Amino acid sequence: xxxxxxxxxxxxxxxxxxxxxxxxxxxxxxxxxxxxxxxxxxxxxxxxxxxxxxxxxxxxxxxxxxxxxxxxxxxxxxxxxxxxxxxxxxxxxxxxxxxxxxxxxxxxxxxxxxxxxxxxxxxxxxxxxxxxxxxxxxxxxxxxxxxxxxxxxxxxxxxxxxxxxxxxxxxxxxxxxxxxxxxxxxxxxxxxxxxxxxxxxxxxxxxxxxxxxxxxxxxxxxxxxxxxxxxxxxxxxxxxxxxxxxxxxxxxxxxxxxxxxxxxxxxxxxxxxxxxxxxxxxxxxxxxxxxxxxxxxxxxxxxxxxxxxxxxxxxxxxxxxxxxxxxxxxxxxx
Ligand code: UDP
Numbered sequence: 001x002x003x004x005x006x007x008x009x010x011x012x013x014x015x016x017x018x019x020x021x022x023x024x025x026x027x028x029x030x031x032x033x034x035x036x037x038x039x040x041x042x043x044x045x046x047x048x049x050x051x052x053x054x055x056x057x058x059x060x061x062x063x064x065x066x067x068x069x070x071x072x073x074x075x076x077x078x079x080x081x082x083x084x085x086x087x088x089x090x091x092x093x094x095x096x097x098x099x100x101x102x103x104x105x106x107x108x109x110x111x112x113x114x115x116x117x118x119x120x121x122x123x124x125x126x127x128x129x130x131x132x133x134x135x136x137x138x139x140x141x142x143x144x145x146x147x148x149x150x151x152x153x154x155x156x157x158x159x160x161x162x163x164x165x166x167x168x169x170x171x172x173x174x175x176x177x178x179x180x181x182x183x184x185x186x187x188x189x190x191x192x193x194x195x196x197x198x199x200x201x202x203x204x205x206x207x208x209x210x211x212x213x214x215x216x217x218x219x220x221x222x223x224x225x226x227x228x229x230x231x232x233x234x235x236x237x238x239x240x241x242x243x244x245x246x247x248x249x250x251x252x253x254x255x256x257x258x259x260x261x262x263x264x265x266x267x268x269x270x271x272x273x274x275x276x277x278x279x280x281x282x283x284x285x286x287x288x289x290x291x292x293x294x295x296x297x298x299x300x301x302x303x304x305x306x307x308x309x310x311x312x313x314x315x316x317x318x319x320x321x322x323x324x325x326x327x328x329x330x331x332x333x334x
Contacts, residue, residue, distance in 0.1 A: 002026045002065050003238065004110075006052055006101065007074030008045065009036025011183045012116065012172060016072060016231040018042045018181060023235065028065045030058075031075065037328040040181050052097040058104035070112035070238050073101060079189050080120065080140050080285045087141035094145035098152055106160045113153070114237045117166040117249065119223075119290045121147040128257075129293035132168070132249050140285030150249065163247050165237035170223040170253035170292045172230055174313040175320035182320030183227075184327030191222075191263055192314060196321045199273040206275065208260050210282035213289075219260035221289040223253035226307035226316065236301040250301060253292025258310055270314040 003020055007013040008029030013036070020027045027045040030052065031038075041047055046065075050057035052075045062068065076094040077083070083090045098115075105113065120143030121136045138144040153164045173192040175182030183193050197203045211218040233252050241247075258266070268275050297303040307313050 001067050001069035002028055004028045004030060004061070004065060004068050004071045005045070005074065006030045006071060007036065007076065009033060009038060009041050010074055011185070012169075012227055012230055013072075013074035014040035014042075014181050015176060015227045016074070016234050017045050018176060019228065019231040019235060021045060028061070030061060035077075035185065037184060037330055039328045039330060040184075052101050053093065055100050055104060058101065059107075062104055062108040062110065068108070068110045070114065070241065071101070071105065071110060072234050072238065073098070073113055073115040076116060076146070078118070078142060080142050081189065081283055083140050083142035083145070084285045090141045090145040091148070095148040095152070098149045102153065102156045102162060105162055106156070111161060112163050112238065112241045114165045114167065114234050114241070115149065115153070117146045117150055117168045118143060119168055119170045119251070119253070119292065121150065121168060122287075122290070124287045125290065128289055129255055129291045130251065131293045132251055132296055139287055154247070157247050163241045165241060165247065166249040167233060167237060168249060168251045168292075169230060170225060170251070170290055172227050173224050174226040174228065174307065174316040176228060177316050177319070179316075179319040179323040182317065182324060182327075184324070186331055191260060192267065192317055193321070195264060195267040195275060196271070196318055198275050199267060199271040199318070200321060200325060204276065206264060206277040207280035208264070208277055209280050210286065211279045212282075215259055215289055217259050217261045220286055221257040221259050221291065223255065223257055223291045224263075224310050224313055225252055225254055225305060226313045229305035229307055233297060233301065233303050236303055240301055248300070250297040251292040251294050252297055252303070253294045254305065254308065255292055255294050257289060257291040263310070266311045267314050270311050271318050
């Protein structure tokens, strides 16, 4: 039996593929390599380059990979500010891509999907920590595109019996602890890798977006999970569906919040670098505080995150950064 991982050359996808291979699963990866990296894919996984919006391509892959026990779907755009400027790009790839994928799954009789959803589906929360049953009112098109995916799949489950697990990620950071794979976005927009670029001398300083939020120090508060712990949750979710359980959604977070200034301090400690920073205006679409209630995933999926120290998470990212100063170095840049 094969697990097909869409977006398996991306940051979270490549770590999940690595873990699946390590655990002995047979893995096939689909990725269009727009944001992913071929070198990030574990060589024991079969690789198909193509786009999830291309129905003919999906048919060819599912025609070759005929024994699929489930798909894990990461192939999506995920940058909040970009989604504010170009919402249709997000609805086309994320929401539209999901429809094409589900049609192909239906026709090839594939009945299980684990997919990346996000804390951004909740929008500005009414209460902290956020529970899975809380209202989902996104404040940006990225979150809305993912919420649409959640809604579409519920109906596909009812009509075609495609069982799903939606995993609502909070903030992800870190890298495999041997430093062989890690986070490499072009351009980079996420907080931890940006601060590490400053630590490495690639940027002059960090701009802290917004210092007047109603939080402990005025900066946004986020909940960070190690990428390998996230990878494990996908495998547990697949096994949960294979055991015959019903479709569901789970938050994946640590249940602890760190402000942007606290993350900056943690990176200063983990790297030993001074890291200059300046206050900057708010970034459009950012909710003030996002902290997960993650007891549901722990209880029902049996999820046990291995990393509970944010500095330790940052150290793994710094290890990757130092061993790969240019990331995968596959974008033809000097
Ligand atoms: N952020 C920041 N400066 C940066 C990049 C991000 O202050 O150069 C802030 C951002 O406004 C948010 C937090 O860091 O409050 C996390 O942002 P990120 O893009 O990493 O993840 P998101 O929460 O959008 O998924």
